[in-house]
Amino acid sequence: MWAQIPYRCRVKSIIAENLVKHYRQGEVKALDGLSLEVEEGTVLSLLGPNGAGKTTTVRILSTLLRPDSGHATIAGIDALKDPAKVRSVIGLSGQYAAVDETLTGWDNLVMFGRLYHLSTAQAQARATELLAQFSLADDAKRPIKTFSGGMRRRLDLAASLIIKPRVLFLDEPTTGLDPRGRQEMWGVIESLVSEGVTLLLTTQYLEEADQLADRIAVVDHGRVIAEGTSDELKNRVGGERIEVIVAEGDIARTAEVMKRVSGVDATIDNGLRRLAAPAPKGSQNLLELVRELDAEKIHPLDLAMKRPSLDDVFLSLTGRPAEEVLPETDGVAAKGGKR
């Protein structure tokens, strides 16, 4: 009976409290009191630029790394006190595909199945199932070395699903994939989520978080600087905006017009010749602007009504665009050193 009570919605599958982690004897502060919670059966996306601390968070929550301080609870299990138990309920697919490249996809999945203590027959059956589910059945007998990046990534994800984990960690699952590979991966992840897994997903792509996540935690310098649904975050930056692109010579005059229409100064990107201003009255402001521009004989090259993107969210939260690589991560975060 009580199974029908929506208590599930309130169960937290992942809890991180005040995680702090330093690298190199305290020289690098990777996590600076990071806290987050993920409800059972939902998707939380950790969104942040290079070096924000996403991988470190995932590594701590998946028991690969001990934090200097803080607590982590996965599916009700204390990850610091009982890491072995946590490992039997989680799946992890790290930032770089981690499978044995000399072996075939089949070999890998059977091996991982055996390591999850399935019998040989069970491991083989599960491998067949997963290879089919991830459209890799035809390439099952090829060494991973010959796989494309997208195929590798899918195999890596398959390997983390052998035991149907209750909690899944995916660290930048689509980084390095082409748009098609990304679409495919999104499809795969969406179907996993529909099966009820709790997912923590890290990404640098705002649209990815938007697409896949129920809630988004924006991470910067090792802490969560904002958390909420995509809409909530967007609302924090304000409502709708108008964006206009005009010829170089028209920028100044357009700015004046926009100020008149929206009541505040427009933000101007001279390089892109793009002006943006809030539109508190929505499409009414847009119509007004069109009329005014026409009266001034300004012909916009592009004119659009926009809800703020997560890019805008990031910009307004941190004061810099999400893509910008932080200077201190340039040298320190050599790929090899991150493992």
Added chain:
Amino acid sequence: MISLKHSILDAWVITKRQLLQLIRVPEVLIFSTIQPVMFVLLFRYVFGGLGAGIKGGYVQLLMPGIFVQTVAFTLAATAQGLAQDMEKGLIDRFRSLPIARSAVVIGRTLGDALLNVVVLLVMGITGFIVGWRPSSSILHIAFGFLTLLLFGYSLSWIGIFMGLIARDARAVANITFLTIFPLTFLSNAFASTTTMPRALQYFAEWNPVSTMVAAARDLFGFHNTFGATAGSFPSQHPLPMSYIYMGLIMLVFIPLSVRRYTKKSR
């Protein structure tokens, strides 16, 4: 909480993975046997003349030396294999699985030991073809090979430790090579120690490679003395001394490695 049965099974899955690699990429097996075979042939025919006065010729001294040198390089192979797995993130994946924490390192050392079985077999046959004739009993010969395998196995654990602390696989390859290569030459493996400078003679005398070489020679029916002080323990009792070394190495490096593997926080 992870039962002994699971620990053994887990390690065996990792070992099997390495054997499977040999099947999927046979080049590895081929090259790891060709190299020692080439050594046998080169030394046999380039330095063959050194054996004037040795009963049965230089090859009787040489083969145990090359056997030991080859199994000593297991250290490098183990270290490099592990470092590569770490670089590829595979070790992280293993560490996220509910398996015994010793499984990955034990599995790898066993895999490398099994590879040594094949390599020693091929070398033994090659040696026999070029004139190596062990003169001891079949039991002694078998014990000789077993001891060689164990020697390689114990060194594997140093390899595990070096692989775990290393920053990248190529550095590991260089460091291990630079350790093993001099060790095998500053010994009695290929030339008599009596012609070395005095200080090196002492070194060679206590060098585990020397005691292992002398022990193997004894077990294959060819006694020889070495070192600066012929009366010292290693040169008098090379076989027990070799086992003492192996025991010490494993006593130190197995716990160190398992600890390091578990704690690894890079």
